[in-house]
Amino acid sequence: MxxxxxxxxxxxxxxxxxxxxxxxxxxxxxxxxxxxxxxxxxxxxxxxxxxxxxxxxxxxxxxxxxxxxxxxxxxxxxxxxxxxxxxxxxxxxxxxxxxxxxxxxxxxxxxxxxxxxxxxxxxxxxxxxxxxxxxxxxxxxxxxxxxxxxxxxxxxxxxxxxxxxxxxxxxxxVVTDDAPPPSPSGKPGWCRKAPTAQSLPAAQWCMRPWSPPKSSGTRASLCVFWTCTP
Structure with missing residues (x-):
């Protein structure tokens, strides 16, 4: 996309x-x-x-x-x-x-x-x-x-x-249309999952549709933390 x-x-x-x-x-x-x-x-x-x-x-x-x-x-x-x-x-x-x-x-x-x-x-x-x-x-x-x-x-x-x-x-x-309501616990509120490396941006850094890099052979997740504190 x-x-x-x-x-x-x-x-x-x-x-x-x-x-x-x-x-x-x-x-x-x-x-x-x-x-x-x-x-x-x-x-x-x-x-x-x-x-x-x-x-x-x-x-x-x-x-x-x-x-x-x-x-x-x-x-x-x-x-x-x-x-x-x-x-x-x-x-x-x-x-x-x-x-x-x-x-x-x-x-x-x-x-x-x-x-x-x-x-x-x-x-x-x-x-x-x-x-x-x-x-x-x-x-x-x-x-x-x-x-x-x-x-x-x-x-x-x-x-x-x-x-x-x-x-x-x-x-x-808008990247979280299908996401569940966020949790105030400090856990990620939205995630595109993969079994290995993770990228953990907050707020408006998450601007682009997520496409895990394929050329390197590394599968990565994208998580958005709803709360900065906790």
Whole structure:
């Protein structure tokens, strides 16, 4: 299969679709956004489930503190903005208010890596993965496509403690259509199996349809780890 033949969907679409599914089926999910709802796709929640959505403006630190209060009240807030602003501006609130208290807050870090295109270097989240992984009690999820992003968003509602999602802006190939729901245990969430060598990429490194090398005589597997931590 050629790369041009593979369906491409932005990961942020999977994030929005996962939130919609949660809002259809649960009353305890609340979606918060920092005035970038069209970019994070949380505007889909605003349009279809307005009682589940709050725009807190360009105030990431306040949004994380608000999410902590909602979590203490028994709700499951999904905090949504660009990953560079979450990890850069609100790191102290994530660390001290949410993670130290092991609260069920979900952080949607959009526009990860250099996928932001015309938004420019200031919006590129290059450090967020490293910063989120060192936070206590934090589960860090880096899905590889829109389908896995949707599954991760839905599955995370039942996880204990805080969760950080990392997902990109641009459309990327969908490679996990037939994969089962990911596991938060740190085990591979999707795999093309072979009995010998293994390649273990995470997130958007898994872009191309997998074809094990044949000329060398080595059979290789491709595995995608859903979680970076654990």
């Amino acid at each position: 050629k790369l041009n033949d593979v369906k491409r969907i932005p990961q942020r679409d999977g994030y929005g679709e996962g939130l919609l599914e949660l809002c259809r089926t649960r009353t305890d999910v609340i979606v918060l956004d920092a005035d970038v709802a069209a970019s994070t796709r949380t505007n889909w929640v605003k349009d279809q489930f307005p009682s589940h959505f709050y725009n807190l403006g360009i105030s990431e630190q306040d949004m994380v503190g608000t999410a902590a209060g909602l979590a203490l009240g028994g709700l499951i807030p999904y905090v949504s903005t660009y990953g560079v602003f979450l990890s850069g501006r609100a790191f102290d609130q994530m660390r001290t208010t949410v993670c130290y208290n092991h609260l069920k807050v979900r952080f949607g870090g959009a526009h990860a890596g250099i996928s932001v295109g015309p938004d420019g270097a200031t919006h590129q989240a290059l450090e967020d993965l490293a910063l989120s992984r060192v936070l206590p009690n934090m589960t860090v999820i880096a899905p590889c496509d829109s389908v896995e992003t949707k599954k991760a968003v839905i599955a995370a509602a039942d996880l204990d403690g805080p969760v950080y999602f990392r997902f990109g802006r641009e459309a990327v190939p």
